[in-house]
Amino acid sequence: MSEPRVHGTDVKTAHQDLHSDQGALRGEHPGRSRNPVIKVADLAWLEFEKPDLDRAEVFARDFGFGIAARTERELWLRGTFPGSPCMVIRRGRSSRFIGPAFRAAERADLDRLARATGSDVRDADVPGGGKVVGLLDPSGSPVRVVHCGEQLSALPEQQPLLLNFGTAHRRTNTTQRPPREPSRIQRLGHLVLETRVFERALDWYLDTLGMIVSDFLFLDGQRERGPVMAFIRCDLGSVPADHHTLAMHLGPGTGYVHSAYQVTDLDSIAAGGEYLKERGYQRSWGIGRHIQGSQLFDYWRDPDHFMLEHFADGDLFSCDIEPGWAAFSTSGLAQWGPPATRDFLGASPTPERVRHVIEALRGDNEMDMARLLGLLKAAKS
Template identity: 80%
Template sequence: MSHTAVDKAGPPTPHNDLHSEAGALRGEHPGRSRNPVMKATDLAWLEFEKPDLDRAEVFARDFGFAIAARTEEALWLRGTFAGPPCMVIRRGQASRFTGPAFRAAERSDLDRLAVATGSTVRSIDVPGGGLSVSMLDPSGLPVRVVHCAEPLPALPEQPPLLLNTGSEHRRTNVTQRPPREPSRIQRLGHVVLETRTFTRTLDWYLDTLGMIVSDFLFLDGQRQRGPTMAFIRCDQGSLAVDHHTLALHLGPGTGYVHSAYQVTDLDSIAAGGEYLAERGYRRSWGIGRHIQGSQLFDYWRDPDRFMLEHFADGDLFSSDLEPGWAPMSASGLAQWGPPVTRDFLGAGPSPAKLREVMAALRGDNELDPARLLGLMKAMSS
């Protein structure tokens, strides 16, 4: 990825030396809405359906979640930080992702959103109570915006290890023995979604939820056609927030790609990964450090093949930082770590994947043969 495109794209920006282009060219997507309906403050939780809640709970505990509530029909998972739960898994006939829920700062945000979208404010069965507005994004994915009545209290933390560095010795006469135990989840960080209608879906999240783009990725030789991936954060003004709360990318599928959960530090990621491996779970990719977002990462598959990420040490951006631009490539996914796997990229051929591609190419969407070939090239470069 170029670090020297300043002459093409204008003067230096804060994105210089962050593995990004200097910024947008004239006329490219600004990465934010001029007058959004509201400004979501964060992800609240993710919603799934699964037929076996007992099996889901076993994995949840092994991955590092705490249990916020459990009934015959629903399992609510949480992290150690105070706030809403991270995930709800409801009993269903098949395993599927049923959508994200975003947090509203005020109840009045829900009222304004309901009027703008023709929706209704309704009660929701979250632990502690709350209200929500339900919508569909342009991909057809259900999206909630919620305002919770009572946040869950904080739980005990997994303390970070005290590290010695070359010139700073903070630990003497004490050994370092991190326990082999689950990585203790602190909070939900982000969700990644695939869409066939990338630009329409991106604009909907910016216009409706007031989110802003941190980084765009484009296909090599196709920048003039616009970006094909966006890392999107919430807009809380001068308060620095996660580099991305939502990431969208163009593809033949629609919906969930993976979700990410913050843990304390690298040792928590590594020791928790050993714990998962000993129990027979499958690592998808890791351990490494990303480029966009900079976070340390480790990706795992749950028993239903949903991908979940442990992460730590991610970037935090305030609202004044403009989007970076960079070409999309598999090699551009990490600064260091093992080579990206076909499993992580979803590149394994299957009858279901071929049907998905054929349906996408026939539909009214942004995926055409040139885009598809560009995506295939990017994932092998």
């Protein structure tokens, strides 16, 4: 379980204003578990269902994925880095997100996880084989933890451009002409989820999968009620890990918000974005640079309205970096770039969104009118 909280005054931590103006106050959530069941090493892949695999494959290639395997019922997508595929899309009656699969550091971790959760270790239906444990998080979303057998080999990379800086002239007698082609995906970076039971879900990922928090966000005037968003990384000890592999925020809905895929550099993001725009896809928000995580970003909608992000140049933290704390606001989502759109924020009052709000306010969860008004205020701030 998470460490006990002690109430009182400010406490000095290893935070040292490294990545946020504020660290934790005494008694606030520590952002890690004292004794987690296992410590996952990374995201392995995400699982979706869609009725039209041909259309899904066209977008996947335009967005920059490689094809790891294709059957009549399944489409496995990959990046250029060696390892596991980063997405599987199975043929289904409707378009929906199923859940994430996290990569276990060792095969024995699956046995330990199965014993602790009363689950079974089963064969994984992934190209190359492997083993998997299936779980449900407190939001009711399926979560799989896998240990793969055969690994995919590396593919050719999209090379970064050689840049000149001030008097450092590394490029002479040649021009810059980034090709107008898809951004070549290197790997799956992170997943963002919405949940009505934020604190329970957060503790589950820390206690069960051994993840640790990089940054917390709280609602203005409601810090004493605890955070409403967390950027969570894998605990790889002294080895630096992505600032967040998973991010979660409190909201009236449950499930997928967006997923992010690393590409080479800013030119890859921009030229790949022009390629997508020319083919009629919808940009949701970008290009810009985030605050939490520092990534260069560009968000797009696929034909099934799922949001996907190209990113580059993200922060890497080792295990000794403590969580930062900041107020949740739309202006605080980016250091530079265009204003966050209503589409990105999910602020359009669609019938489905209205239904989710009504269900959340009537249900047994962490959403109430004060939280809802605080979230609406943050979306406008």
